[in-house]
Amino acid sequence: MGDHYFSKTPDSQHRPQQFTYTLRGKQYKFHTDAGVFSKSEVDFGSRLLIETFEWPKIAGPILDAGCGYGPIGISLAAEQPDRTIHMIDVNDRALALARENAKLNHVGNVQIYESDRLQNVLKEGFAVVLTNPPIRAGKQTVFDILQNGFAKLAEGGEIWVVIQKKQGAPSAIKELERLAGSCDTVAKSKGYFILRAKK
DSSP: OOOOTTSSSOOSOOOOEEEEEEETTEEEEEEEOTTSTTTTSOOHHHHHHHHHOOOOSSOSOEEEETOTTSHHHHHHHHHOTTSOEEEEESOHHHHHHHHHHHHHTTOOSEEEEEOSTTTTOOOOOEEEEEEOOOGGGOHHHHHHHHHHHHHTEEEEEEEEEEEEGGGTHHHHHHHHHHHHSOOEEEEEETTEEEEEEEO
C-alpha cells in the first residue's frame, strides 16, 4: 500500500497511455502511466478548475502545486506564453510525464521540478497558485499546501483550489477564510467546489 500517486517513486509496473483532451477550447495530447493520478483521462476536478479559472489582474508567475502529468499547468501556459508557470509534484514519474507533455504540446514557458508540498519552491510573489490537492495524503498535507501557497502569493494574488465536499471542502473554506479573510466558491459541480481566496 506504499505506492500512491503521491509517492516519490511509484513501484507500479509501467503501463503507458496517451489520449487527447480539449481544455479551454484547445486540444492537447497527454502521455500518462500507471502510478500517477487519473492516468486514463483528465479528472473531473482538474477539468472543472481549468475551465472555471479566470486570469488575475496582476502580472507574475503561476504555480501549479501537485501538477501530476501536467494538464492544469500546460493548458494555462499555452494560453499565456508570456507568463512562467511553475509546476511541482513529489512524484518523479508524474514529473517526467509533465516534461514530456510540455514538449509534446509545444509549451516552453514552464519550470517543472520536484517538491514535497512547497518545500522546494524558492520563488515568491506568484500571481496565482492553483491546486488539486492530494486528498489521500491527508488533511495536514492539504492544509500545508494551502498555507504555504497563500504565503507565496504576491499582494493581490489568488489561490484557486478544487476539492470535493465529502473530502473536506467545508474545512478548506474555513482555512482559506482564516488565511485570507474571505473565500469565494466560484463553482460547484458533482460535489466538487472551486474555491478562490485573494491575498
